[in-house]
Amino acid sequence: MYYIGVDVGGTTIKVGLVSEDGRILHSSRGRTPVKEGCDEIVNKIQSLINEVIEGYGAVKGDVKAIGLGIPGVANKEGFVYFATNLFMKDFPLGKNLENATGIKVFIENDATVAAVAEYVKGASSGTQNSIFLTLGTGLGGGLIIDGKVYSGSHGIGTEMGHMVIGENFYDCNCGNNGCWETFSSATAMIKYCQRLLEEDQRSLVYNKVEGDLKEISAKLIFDCYQEGDSIAKEVVERMVQYLAKGIGNLINIFDPEVIVLGGGVAGGGHLFLDMLKEEIQKYIYLKSMNLTEIALAQLGNDAGIIGGSMYAKLRLEESGV
Amino acid sequence: MYYIGVDVGGTTIKVGLVSEDGRILHSSRGRTPVKEGCDEIVNKIQSLINEVIEGYGAVKGDVKAIGLGIPGVANKEGFVYFATNLFMKDFPLGKNLENATGIKVFIENDATVAAVAEYVKGASSGTQNSIFLTLGTGLGGGLIIDGKVYSGSHGIGTEMGHMVIGENFYDCNCGNNGCWETFSSATAMIKYCQRLLEEDQRSLVYNKVEGDLKEISAKLIFDCYQEGDSIAKEVVERMVQYLAKGIGNLINIFDPEVIVLGGGVAGGGHLFLDMLKEEIQKYIYLKSMNLTEIALAQLGNDAGIIGGSMYAKLRLEESGV
Numbered sequence: 001m002y003y004i005g006v007d008v009g010g011t012t013i014k015v016g017l018v019s020e021d022g023r024i025l026h027s028s029r030g031r032t033p034v035k036e037g038c039d040e041i042v043n044k045i046q047s048l049i050n051e052v053i054e055g056y057g058a059v060k061g062d063v064k065a066i067g068l069g070i071p072g073v074a075n076k077e078g079f080v081y082f083a084t085n086l087f088m089k090d091f092p093l094g095k096n097l098e099n100a101t102g103i104k105v106f107i108e109n110d111a112t113v114a115a116v117a118e119y120v121k122g123a124s125s126g127t128q129n130s131i132f133l134t135l136g137t138g139l140g141g142g143l144i145i146d147g148k149v150y151s152g153s154h155g156i157g158t159e160m161g162h163m164v165i166g167e168n169f170y171d172c173n174c175g176n177n178g179c180w181e182t183f184s185s186a187t188a189m190i191k192y193c194q195r196l197l198e199e200d201q202r203s204l205v206y207n208k209v210e211g212d213l214k215e216i217s218a219k220l221i222f223d224c225y226q227e228g229d230s231i232a233k234e235v236v237e238r239m240v241q242y243l244a245k246g247i248g249n250l251i252n253i254f255d256p257e258v259i260v261l262g263g264g265v266a267g268g269g270h271l272f273l274d275m276l277k278e279e280i281q282k283y284i285y286l287k288s289m290n291l292t293e294i295a296l297a298q299l300g301n302d303a304g305i306i307g308g309s310m311y312a313k314l315r316l317e318e319s320g321v
Numbered sequence: 322m323y324y325i326g327v328d329v330g331g332t333t334i335k336v337g338l339v340s341e342d343g344r345i346l347h348s349s350r351g352r353t354p355v356k357e358g359c360d361e362i363v364n365k366i367q368s369l370i371n372e373v374i375e376g377y378g379a380v381k382g383d384v385k386a387i388g389l390g391i392p393g394v395a396n397k398e399g400f401v402y403f404a405t406n407l408f409m410k411d412f413p414l415g416k417n418l419e420n421a422t423g424i425k426v427f428i429e430n431d432a433t434v435a436a437v438a439e440y441v442k443g444a445s446s447g448t449q450n451s452i453f454l455t456l457g458t459g460l461g462g463g464l465i466i467d468g469k470v471y472s473g474s475h476g477i478g479t480e481m482g483h484m485v486i487g488e489n490f491y492d493c494n495c496g497n498n499g500c501w502e503t504f505s506s507a508t509a510m511i512k513y514c515q516r517l518l519e520e521d522q523r524s525l526v527y528n529k530v531e532g533d534l535k536e537i538s539a540k541l542i543f544d545c546y547q548e549g550d551s552i553a554k555e556v557v558e559r560m561v562q563y564l565a566k567g568i569g570n571l572i573n574i575f576d577p578e579v580i581v582l583g584g585g586v587a588g589g590g591h592l593f594l595d596m597l598k599e600e601i602q603k604y605i606y607l608k609s610m611n612l613t614e615i616a617l618a619q620l621g622n623d624a625g626i627i628g629g630s631m632y633a634k635l636r637l638e639e640s641g642v
Contacts, residue, residue: 073607081607081610127474128474129474145467145471146467146471148467150466150467152450152576153448153449153450153576153577153612154576154610155576156576156606156607156610156612157573157574157575158574159573159607160573160574162570162573162604162606163570163573164486164487164566164569164570164604165485165486165487166485166486166487166488166499167487167488174606175603175608176603176604178487245485249570252478252481252484253478253479253480253481254473254478255472255473255475255477255479256473256474257474282497283483283485283497285477285480285483285495286394286477289402289475289477291474291475291477292474
């Protein structure tokens, strides 16, 4: 028997047929038809699902369940409250895809799905309690507690990025000031770098974008950091300090075995992981008991498909099917 | 069959014989022999346990397990890392009490034990996911997830009071700045009130303590707040604003069904609960989905005995005995 994992992004939909133990057997991808509307997204997912089933020479009856990771919030019945980049709001994605495919569908936030992937066969495998943080445009989180996905009583928890941890020079999209993701995401790095460069242009970053501050990316900042640029250094260090503060909060609350860092910013993780671990130590309440491991994600681009499929498997097992 | 609940405070030890459904059948109390050392604390607990068993006309064989709530941190084996007010550090309290009584012993932080009490027969009964916050000298927390006590992978989690949520004018005992308990505990209210009165003495609070700022208590501040004192008002409002900020963080992460407030500061809860709920709304990420109930603790002084005994029951059930 197989599972299907679907990674629905704002640009691309990736679909994979996955074995019971989380190996991708066959996969495909296509453009996300965001402009064509939600029904077209359902059609596109359905046709990619048919493609991977047929492409592997399997039949629908071999597929136990489908698991979707979306950049948004859905409840346990697969009803999507919103997914901004998909232009989706209050849409019964799970039910519609079930009707279209005849297969049981489970939907979760993409960070939670990535947490499942790392738990099943990545950096948190073998643990019972772990936290996954995705440091990208925003800062998302996924929680595994007692070997099970935890997304809250109504499926709207694990919004770690909106934990207020201080005061910042710009407000969060959510309307508040001081949200963690305004300090420790790619967006946060870019905004802080732009602010510094408005004051002082003597920086490699400024030269490389030829003064066009809109062109700054987190990757560029990490590149200049490696070349010893002092403004890039200030940006990376500030991001790491607040990353440590937020992780310290999570350790003091959850006492997890491991916290896994994924997403674009974690791509520079080899540059700042030691600094981060040192900073975290300051915030741990029981300083003599620094027991939580900090690890970088291992699964990269496949996390969405593996996590989606294995999330469906976990949910089926929990429901006793 | 019965359980025994033990509430070990820095001043008093309370012990109760409790029925399977959480009713206190017989109880006793005695002074905590903190100066006499940890072994004397064990002896005192043992003698109070014998007293309640005999006082009810029961025998040791009728007691399934003993559950202790302590003002400190212990692991799942009942080893106490520290309990400052008991002058206890790295002490095998659970094992020693088991040897003394011949009965299985479980130990947890007093906030977690109170969370269990409210879960079994108080403000969070009937829910699966709840958070208990005790607002006293410090700010402690207890977590029930999926109907089970969660205290972390190594028993050192739920230190919500040390979640950094901003910048404050004084440092926390733990060495950091901005810990939640420096904003929203009785200590926090007193310190902020003292600070305001150093600047401006025109306040009922100042008059009532006759200028002796060391005499200020949270209760006095609430009393003056009710009488319309503007400095007391500023203190209560600041406490509530940060209480809302921290609770907002917990809702965004946990999406619990209910958050229960206990401890001395919650004794003034009827004065600020509406204001608190209004403030929390600002921090909820999904503002249209304000689904978490905020409730005041129901069990008061009995929470320690009921929670301790029912914690022991839960742990026994989890271990399949």
